Amino acid sequence: MPRFSVEVPHSLTQEEAVGRVQGLLQRVKDKYQDQVSELEEAWTDNVLAFKFKTYGFKIGGKLTAAANNVKIDGELPIAAMMFKGRIEQTIRDELAKRLA
Numbered sequence: 500m501p502r503f504s505v506e507v508p509h510s511l512t513q514e515e516a517v518g519r520v521q522g523l524l525q526r527v528k529d530k531y532q533d534q535v536s537e538l539e540e541a542w543t544d545n546v547l548a549f550k551f552k553t554y555g556f557k558i559g560g561k562l563t564a565a566a567n568n569v570k571i572d573g574e575l576p577i578a579a580m581m582f583k584g585r586i587e588q589t590i591r592d593e594l595a596k597r598l599a
Contacts, residue, residue, distance in 0.1 A: 500574040503560075503583055505590045508568045509598040516564040517545050519597045523562075524549055527593060554579075558586075569594055 509516055521542070528535045528551070537552040550559040560573020571590055575583060 501577060501580055501583070502572065503575055503587055504570070504572050505587050505594065506568050506570045507591060507594040507598060510567075511598065513545055513564060513566045516566075516569055516598060517542075520547070520562065520564055520569060520594065523593065523597060524551065549573075569598060 511519070524538055524540050524547075528538050531553075535551055535553050537550070537557075539550045541548045545564045547562040547564075548559075549562065550557065552558070556576045556579040558573060558575060558579070560571060562569065562571045571594070575586070579586070
């Protein structure tokens with residue numbers, strides 16, 4: 500399965516970064532409620548494992564909140580590759596807002 504990756508730098512502590520991104524996926528689901536379903540998320544320390552479905556595509560990956568950046572690595576179905584740039588940009592924009 501093809502991969503995607505987004506990294507957003509910040510000047511927060513790791514704990515502050517985790518606090519700001521907790522609930523991010525739920526906020527995205529609320530904002531795009533007609534497009535996102537089957538949301539699953541599980542935190543272990545500063546790492547979030549997630550899965551969700553959008554436009555019939557299953558997307559999953561992990562978010563790692565570090566002291567200087569937040570990075571998301573995930574997998575996209577081949578059929579969603581034409582939306583890869585849009586998906587990465589949307590994630591980058593949402594993260595940047597939360598970490599500002």
